[in-house]
Amino acid sequence: MATRTVAVVLAGGVGERMGAGRPKQLMEVGGRPILAHAVGAFDAHPGIGEVVVVMAPGHLREAAAITAPFAKTAAVIEGGATRTASTVAALRLLDDRPDDVRVLFHDAARPFVDRAVIDRVLGALDACEAVAVGVPSSDTIVVVEDGTVASMPPRETLTRFQTPQGFRLGTIRKAYELALADPGLRATDDCGIVHRYLPGVPIRVVAGSERNLKVTQPLDAVIAEHLASEEAP
Numbered sequence: 001m002a003t004r005t006v007a008v009v010l011a012g013g014v015g016e017r018m019g020a021g022r023p024k025q026l027m028e029v030g031g032r033p034i035l036a037h038a039v040g041a042f043d044a045h046p047g048i049g050e051v052v053v054v055m056a057p058g059h060l061r062e063a064a065a066i067t068a069p070f071a072k073t074a075a076v077i078e079g080g081a082t083r084t085a086s087t088v089a090a091l092r093l094l095d096d097r098p099d100d101v102r103v104l105f106h107d108a109a110r111p112f113v114d115r116a117v118i119d120r121v122l123g124a125l126d127a128c129e130a131v132a133v134g135v136p137s138s139d140t141i142v143v144v145e146d147g148t149v150a151s152m153p154p155r156e157t158l159t160r161f162q163t164p165q166g167f168r169l170g171t172i173r174k175a176y177e178l179a180l181a182d183p184g185l186r187a188t189d190d191c192g193i194v195h196r197y198l199p200g201v202p203i204r205v206v207a208g209s210e211r212n213l214k215v216t217q218p219l220d221a222v223i224a225e226h227l228a229s230e231e232a233p
Ligand SMILES: Nc1ccn([C@@H]2O[C@H](COP(=O)(O)OP(=O)(O)OP(=O)(O)O)[C@@H](O)[C@H]2O)c(=O)n1
Pocket: 010, 011, 012, 013, 014, 015, 016, 017, 018, 024, 025, 054, 079, 080, 081, 082, 083, 084, 086, 087, 106, 107, 108, 109, 110, 214, 215, 216
């Protein structure tokens, strides 16, 4: 039977904010590349049938070597210039799959996604077409315009999105089809594309985890090393 659930690990970025001189997903934490942690989490999950890795240009061979030990790695493909373009590359690869296939998009830069978070996304996808993962904000978040506070949304309404974000393939495909026809397309995640271009589709939010951090700045690498040491057997 064809795979019903595909995890796409987005590793097409160059890690500019990390400033390591190479993509941060190739950096090691706990003795393993960040990419291996992320792919390993989906490989180990019984609800995931295959894993597609979208890698930064120039690093495909390295990514293939890192992910080869994982039995569910189905493809390592080249990403685009933006996260959005990397998602589109994965959707093109999945072009011939039926609309009811479930697809999870995950940042390779989040090495500590755990089974419970993936469980919640898959569980919600049984009843929903789009699912996000979020954690409450501990900080007060404000909108600043021209150096001045323009608005202060009530903190209890604010949620920090993480990944994986899960979709019925037909839904995310349609949302991107509309998005790609929009010359003003700008997005920082895949739920943002559904929210903007398919506003009638509810996006269910399930609980993420504070451990599911995105390794973005140099300090995050220090925190990630600490988290990895806690996980070591
Ligand atoms: N063209 C891109 C840009 C980002 N990503 C992926 O999207 C995730 C979140 O992006 P981010 O943390 O911004 O990673 P980078 O783009 O590498 O970081 P920076 O913005 O600092 O360059 C990462 O796993 C990254 O590899 C991607 O697949 N393709």
